[in-house]
Amino acid sequence: MNIVDNLELIKQISITSPSKIVLLVIDGLGGLPHPKTGKTELETANTPNLDRLAASSICGLTDPVGPGITPGSAPGHLALFGYDPVKYEIGRGVVEVIGIDFELKPADIAARGNFCTVDNSGLVTDRRAGRISTEKCAELCRLLEGIKLDGVKLFVLPVREHRFAVVFRGEGLSPEVSDTDPQQTGVEPKAVKAKYNPARRTADIANEFITQAKTILSKHHPANMVLLRGFSSLPSIPTMGEVYKLKPAAIASYPMYRGLARLIGMQLLKTGPAITDEFATLKQNYADYDFFFLHIKGTDSAGEDGDFDSKAKVIEEIDKALPALTGLKPDVIVITGDHSTPALLKGHSWHPVPILLYSKWCRADRAREFSETACILGGLGRFPATQIMPLAMANALKLAKFGA
Amino acid sequence: MNIVDNLELIKQISITSPSKIVLLVIDGLGGLPHPKTGKTELETANTPNLDRLAASSICGLTDPVGPGITPGSAPGHLALFGYDPVKYEIGRGVVEVIGIDFELKPADIAARGNFCTVDNSGLVTDRRAGRISTEKCAELCRLLEGIKLDGVKLFVLPVREHRFAVVFRGEGLSPEVSDTDPQQTGVEPKAVKAKYNPARRTADIANEFITQAKTILSKHHPANMVLLRGFSSLPSIPTMGEVYKLKPAAIASYPMYRGLARLIGMQLLKTGPAITDEFATLKQNYADYDFFFLHIKGTDSAGEDGDFDSKAKVIEEIDKALPALTGLKPDVIVITGDHSTPALLKGHSWHPVPILLYSKWCRADRAREFSETACILGGLGRFPATQIMPLAMANALKLAKFGA
Numbered sequence: 092m093n094i095v096d097n098l099e100l101i102k103q104i105s106i107t108s109p110s111k112i113v114l115l116v117i118d119g120l121g122g123l124p125h126p127k128t129g130k131t132e133l134e135t136a137n138t139p140n141l142d143r144l145a146a147s148s149i150c151g152l153t154d155p156v157g158p159g160i161t162p163g164s165a166p167g168h169l170a171l172f173g174y175d176p177v178k179y180e181i182g183r184g185v186v187e188v189i190g191i192d193f194e195l196k197p198a199d200i201a202a203r204g205n206f207c208t209v210d211n212s213g214l215v216t217d218r219r220a221g222r223i224s225t226e227k228c229a230e231l232c233r234l235l236e237g238i239k240l241d242g243v244k245l246f247v248l249p250v251r252e253h254r255f256a257v258v259f260r261g262e263g264l265s266p267e268v269s270d271t272d273p274q275q276t277g278v279e280p281k282a283v284k285a286k287y288n289p290a291r292r293t294a295d296i297a298n299e300f301i302t303q304a305k306t307i308l309s310k311h312h313p314a315n316m317v318l319l320r321g322f323s324s325l326p327s328i329p330t331m332g333e334v335y336k337l338k339p340a341a342i343a344s345y346p347m348y349r350g351l352a353r354l355i356g357m358q359l360l361k362t363g364p365a366i367t368d369e370f371a372t373l374k375q376n377y378a379d380y381d382f383f384f385l386h387i388k389g390t391d392s393a394g395e396d397g398d399f400d401s402k403a404k405v406i407e408e409i410d411k412a413l414p415a416l417t418g419l420k421p422d423v424i425v426i427t428g429d430h431s432t433p434a435l436l437k438g439h440s441w442h443p444v445p446i447l448l449y450s451k452w453c454r455a456d457r458a459r460e461f462s463e464t465a466c467i468l469g470g471l472g473r474f475p476a477t478q479i480m481p482l483a484m485a486n487a488l489k490l491a492k493f494g495a
Numbered sequence: 496m497n498i499v500d501n502l503e504l505i506k507q508i509s510i511t512s513p514s515k516i517v518l519l520v521i522d523g524l525g526g527l528p529h530p531k532t533g534k535t536e537l538e539t540a541n542t543p544n545l546d547r548l549a550a551s552s553i554c555g556l557t558d559p560v561g562p563g564i565t566p567g568s569a570p571g572h573l574a575l576f577g578y579d580p581v582k583y584e585i586g587r588g589v590v591e592v593i594g595i596d597f598e599l600k601p602a603d604i605a606a607r608g609n610f611c612t613v614d615n616s617g618l619v620t621d622r623r624a625g626r627i628s629t630e631k632c633a634e635l636c637r638l639l640e641g642i643k644l645d646g647v648k649l650f651v652l653p654v655r656e657h658r659f660a661v662v663f664r665g666e667g668l669s670p671e672v673s674d675t676d677p678q679q680t681g682v683e684p685k686a687v688k689a690k691y692n693p694a695r696r697t698a699d700i701a702n703e704f705i706t707q708a709k710t711i712l713s714k715h716h717p718a719n720m721v722l723l724r725g726f727s728s729l730p731s732i733p734t735m736g737e738v739y740k741l742k743p744a745a746i747a748s749y750p751m752y753r754g755l756a757r758l759i760g761m762q763l764l765k766t767g768p769a770i771t772d773e774f775a776t777l778k779q780n781y782a783d784y785d786f787f788f789l790h791i792k793g794t795d796s797a798g799e800d801g802d803f804d805s806k807a808k809v810i811e812e813i814d815k816a817l818p819a820l821t822g823l824k825p826d827v828i829v830i831t832g833d834h835s836t837p838a839l840l841k842g843h844s845w846h847p848v849p850i851l852l853y854s855k856w857c858r859a860d861r862a863r864e865f866s867e868t869a870c871i872l873g874g875l876g877r878f879p880a881t882q883i884m885p886l887a888m889a890n891a892l893k894l895a896k897f898g899a
Contacts, residue, residue: 123858131858156897157501158878159885160508163898176898177504186899321899435856439896441889442858463874467860473876 098173098334100493101481105336110422110487112337113373113383114479116171117409118164119391119432121444121463125399132390132399132434133445134462136406140413141447144424145461149453151471152443152463153479155430161441164391167429168351172384173335173480174328181354182266182323187256189350191248195325200264200293203321204247204255205272206231206314207280215276219253220314228255231314238303240296257300257319265290268297270320280318297322330356331382335484340379342372343386352384366408370415377419385416391439394432402434423487424449425479426461443473450486502577502738504897505885511740514826514891517777517787518883520575521813522568523795523836525848525867529803536794536803536838537849538866540810544817545851548828549865553857555875556847556867557883559834565845568795571833572755576735576788577884585758586670586727591660593754595652599729604668604697607725608651608659609676610635610718611684617720619680623657624718632659635718642707644700654750661704661723669694672701674724684722701726734760735786739888744783746776747790756788770812774819781823789820795843798836806838827891828853829883830865847877854890 122131155162155170156177165186166176184201195201206228208217223231229249236247243261250256267290271280283297301317308315331339333356341352344364353359358380362372369385376383387409393402416424427446430439445466447458456470467473471482484490526535559566559574560581569590570580588605599605610632612621627635633653640651647665654660671694675684687701705721712719735743737760745756748768757763762784766776773789781787791813797806821828831850834843849870851862860874871877875886888894 123856152874152876157504157885158882159887159889159894160504161889161894161896163896166898180898183899433856440856441886441894442856463858464861467874467876468872473878 097477097481098329101173101484101490102329102334104491104493105334105484106489106491107336108487108489109381110489111377111381111383112423112425112483112487113385113416113421114171114483115385115416115424115426116168116387117390117406117426117428118386118388119394119430119439120428121431121433121440121442122394122402123433123435123442131463132394132402133406134464135399136403136410138406138410138461140410140417141426141461142459144413144417144426144449145447145465146459147455148447148449148458149456149471150445150447150458150461150466150469152466152469152473153427153446153476154443154473155476157475158443159441161439162430163439164347164429165351168348170476171427171429171479172331172355173477174355175477179326179328181326183321184256184323185325186347187250187254187321188248188258189354190347191250191256192346192349193246193248193256193258195258196260197325198260198262198264200259200266200322200324202257202297202319202323204257205318206253206255207316207318208313209280209316213279215273215278215280215316215318217313218272218276218318222252223314225249225251227314228252231308231311234307235304238300238307240299243296245300253314259293259296264293264296266322266324268294268322270322271301272318272320280316283319325354328355332356335382335480335489337382338380339382339384340376341384341386342369343384344369345386345388348386348388357384366412370412374415374419390428391432394434395438397434397437399434422450423483425483427479444476446471446479448482448486452486452488501881501885502733505577505888505894506738508895508897509738509740509888510893510895512891512893513785514893515781515785515787516827516829516887516891517789517820517825518575518887519789519820519828519830520572520791521794521810521830521832522790522792523798523834523843524832525835525837525844525846526798526806527837527839527846535867536798536806537810538868540807540814542810542814542865544814544821545830545865546863548817548821548830548853549851549869550863551859552851552853552862553860553875554849554851554862554865554870554873556870556873556877557831557850557880558847558877559880561879562847563845565843566834567843568751568833569755572752574880575831575833575883576759577738577881578732578759579881583730583732585730585755587725588660588727589729590751590754591654591658591725592652592662593758594750594752595654595660595754596750597650597652597660597662599662600664601729602664602666602668604663604670604726604728606661606701606723606727608661609722610657610659611720611722612717613684613720617683619677619682619684619720619722621717622676622680622722626656627718629653629655631718632656635712635715638711639708642704642711644703647700649704657718663697663700668697668700670727672698672726674726675705676722676724684720687723697726732759736760739786739884739893741786742784743786743788744780745788745790746773747788748773749790749792752790761788770816774816778819778823794832795836798838799842801838801841803838826854827887829887831883848880850875850883852886852890856890
């Protein structure tokens, strides 16, 4: 059964019921063993609550996109929500823009931008303009937003350091245009080119923006030019309400995850930055929704920094907060990650992610702790992350029988 | 994610790097337990080097085509190289011809041939003509190559013992014709039949070849007739260079595996017939490629002969030679088979094949020996063989992140 059919199938058999599902995503959860101890971050952390829950759960290992594929955050999360991340690929521009709480409209074209440095001959000498400050970035974005484009409303949105985003809003624009970022120094930025004829006007508009930006920025060395990439528009994607008949809510403090959640129709709940804030938000809103996506970022950040101990500590913090979640007695609890981020690799990786699924009906296995090693022998086996939602729905008794 | 998209996806994210991958294929590796000991061939063999490597590897069981499907050698290998063996089906004729260094052209039609024995009534009494010598085979092929066919250039190519191949080169020929090999004795060879009308001329030409061959061979008992099967032409298949951006080399002494490797763009390295020859070839050429396919045939031959002990002995020989491979310190080592060939079944089988994958980043599991039983509990779980290459590429850090 392929994934596309799967969403169609689920849509046919999903039913509404009072039961509640909580999906706790520990970003970058999976790890690699420390060379001295042979234990991963999760295995190193002292996690009595997670271990107790694992003992009455069914466990396994899940591949977000596929064996060997290292997922970005967007595809990793889409898979957790049951959407084929290859079919519903979300462009870099869109990811950047939904990550800063900008409300993108269906016809908008978004692109990711870098301030960069060019020399007198126009050759790129630094693709990141010496990583200018976020404040400087905001100041320059305000200048660029003054650019007038024929028939198009322009948004220039600061992101962080040298990074910003551009949104072109107008009639008949197309995302089918090429990047200007040459991905190397010593060469000129490329011109935006239409991939197909109907995208010509968009290419002209983007090039006009760049020409005017170059003039405006000429006095702002090192940020004296811009590079654009990842032109894209909102994908056409069914909401979780449509597919699962759920009333879903998202608890996430990082903008990108909020943006992704909104994209598939989740209600965004206001929450604070601490792990305990997020668990408190869950409790406060528990009566009003039947699906909660609770996202914790600290594990991924620590993994990206290569900080093994700090990643283990964040996991311990989560473990300490866990009774606030289990105390609500959700019908189904799923705990996993959107991908692995081993501290040893200082980045996302392809390693499958530990998962536990608790419900009264889960048919618990013999895993007695929540760890990569224990999950290998879990009852869920190794399986694609897009199958997590059907499993959670089934365990919440929210899927009717298929066929007579 | 379906397999077709998978190759496309890998093509998008594969990157070139100096890291090296060695894929050691022990043909027909998987087995069945000996009734007296309860141990398979691999479990019976004394394999300290393989066991030590397994202890620092991630292990599992892989299905070449799918659960329950017994693969031929070509589909088994295509899957190992990451190609969907159902989508990229390669005809037997093509496999045979590319295995003997013949340069097949896109319009050529190739078929596999057996010299066989027929009695006075034309009934097949031995499908292999008593396994005549390879020299005799070559002599008879030269005779048959003298046959004149209207508008078609004919090649009759000796392979080994009773086996040969035929290539018909001409305009408008079609591979859509049926076999003559009845796959049993006591019956007549079948006539070649067109599966569709446009293939009628090809069927006529093949039947004319067979008629003339029968006359020529009448004085050459036991090789007094030919059987043809697997009429086919070259498939359209991307090379490993295109998909993985690898510079791959093949070390295989059997022609068919060399042919398959060439078909997907591997460089064929000259090697001797012994296992130690192949490992020496690996060492000699190690600097010049970043992917090596090393094929060992003896295990499959012993399995096909039903010789349990001999299969175990070949595995021991491989184990003894292994330090020549591990001593090169490849970044990724994959050891598996293209299918199982249990001595008890005297042939290929559907049983999933043990696999170990070693790399610095593999996240070793608790498997402490390389065996069917230990691999059941391995961290790779049970998975399709087409996913081996993405895993090997990831572990060699040759795949970029997918999505933002």
